[in-house]
Amino acid sequence: MNDWQDVSNVVVVGLGITGLSVVKxxxxxxxNLSVRVIDTRDNPPGLSELPAGVECHQGGWRSEWLAAADLVVINPGIALSTPEIQQVIKTGTPVVGDIELFAWHINKPVIAITGSNGKSTVTDLTGKMAAAAGLQVAVGGNIGIPALDLIDESIDLYVLELSSFQLETTSHLKLKAAAFLNLSEDHMDRYQDLEGYRQAKLRIFAHAEAAIVNRDDPCTFPDTFSGAVATFSISQVANFSLQYIDECEYLVANGRPVIGCDHLKLVGRHNLANVLTVLALLQHAGISYEKGLDVLKSYTGLTHRCQVVEDNRGIQWVNDSKATNVASTLAALSGLTLKGTLYLLVGGVGKGADFSPLAPALDSLNVRLCCFGRDGQQFMPLHPAAKQYETMADVIADIAPQLLQGDIVMLSPACASFDQFKNFMARGDAFVDLAHQYA
Known part of the structure; x- marks a missing residue:
């Protein structure tokens, strides 16, 4: 717990949604604190919403502000390796993120989830099932509402999605239960190697009472941990796993059947792993998941995550714009039931990733690979039926007249979106508009 008596001058580095939440x-x-903001962008988002009296330096750094600060709060989009931040760290001034401030403030139970893929779905569903158990629940963090904006005395439980960037600057977050879902190559433009990325995510277990880890991915196991450990798996024996009973597949918790998989509306095998994680988190947080089973049965997932947005003339249009890395796209492909041709839209900003692991998965499918965006060319060698386009709209205009019953048009780009779109949500919305137009 931080002693705020030692702090009088705070500098918030990076505005936007998170920075604004810190200031507020x-x-x-x-x-009574003096709060100032530095943002290297000329016109940062959130500038017009800054409270009166909060000074903001734009378009560069302000070294004398940093030198005078007792505490620096940085946006997760700013790397700790940034020279100006490194200089602050060398002077001994604390550099933290918004989640650390949240940790200093909160005295209510918190559940948190990290991982390369699936964490938004797990976070959202955990919150909904906990609410069905009768709790006042606040859900946010890296998904939806910034953590600091969630703070309210009426809340019984906080459920947070946490990115590796947020965890880098978090040291004191106490958790009833924490999950590390999986690890795959991502953000290699930020980390020196995959192990550096893993170590950032493992920080979620630093003050957790229970660690929920993936039996199918040993990288998710903490190197050292003194609390309870629960495993989940869709292919191996684990505390939370799948099991056939009377020829029907069930979700099983510690050997006890919970619900038949055919009762779920979620699409894809990867979502079974997500649900098993939710069950584990709730149980280890002392929350009855049985009271949330009706919610689970009706849950269809989050927007932009393997979301069927059109199903017309026997042709499905699937918006998986949240798939910003290879592992996400692989997960989407593994969950498909394909009767016709898959038109797979890939491309955008590759973030230095290796796309070759997609090739074996594509070989087993009747697929047309539609490559677009800045790094679309990098996908061309992955499959003989690959074609290059400039934009997503160009793809749809070309393939729409060829679509037949049983075909699937899926946007699962394995790339970030910011070459042509503001974010993955805007990319997904554009796909949905195209689907409505051509379906």
Missing amino acids: YLGRYHP
Whole structure:
């Protein structure tokens, strides 16, 4: 717990949604502090919403502000390796993120989820099932609402999605249960290697009472941990796993059947792993998942995540714009039931990733690979039926007249979106508009 008596000057580095939430939190709970903002962008988002009296330096750094700060709060989009931040760290001034401020403030139970893929679905479903058990639940963090904006005395439980970037600057977050879902190559433009990325995510277990880890992915296991450990798996024996009973597949918790898989509306095998994780998190947080089974049965997932947005003339249009890395796209492909041709839209900003692991999965499918965006060319060698386009709209205009009953048009790009779109949500919305237009 931080001693705020030692702090009088705070510099918030990076505005946007998270930075603005930090500024508002400080104004609400620590109104006597001097708070200033630095953002290297000329016109950062959130600038017009800054409270009166909060000074903002734009378009570069302000070294004298950093030198005078007692505490620096950085946006997760800013790497700790940034020279200006490294200089602050060398002087001994604390550099933290918004989740660390949240950790200092909160005295209510918290569940948190990290991983390369699936964490948004797990976070959202955990929150919904906990609410069905009768709790006042706040869900956010890296998904939806910033953690500091969730703070409310009426809340019984916080459920947070946490990225590796957020965990880098978090040291004191106490958790009833924490899950590390999986690890795959991502953000290699930020980390020196995959192990550096893994170590950032493992920080989620630093002060957790229970660790939920993936039996199918040993990288998710903490190197050292003194609390309870529960495993989940869709292919091996685990605490939370799948089992056939009377020729029907069930989700099983510690050997006890919970629900038949055919009762779920979620699409894809990867989502079975997500549900098993939710069951484990709730159980280890002391929350009855049985009370949330009706919610689980009706849950269809999140927007932009393997979401069927059109099903017309026997042709499905699937929006998986959240698939910003190879592992996400592989997960989407593994969950498909394909009767016709798969038109798979890939491309965008590759973030230095290796796309070759997609090739074996594509070989087993009747697929037309539609490559677009800045790094679309990098997908061309992966399959003989690959074609290059400039934009997603160009793809749809070309393939729409060829579509037949049983075909699937899936946007699962394995790339970030910011070459042609503001974010993955905008990319997904554009795909949905095209689906409505051509379906």
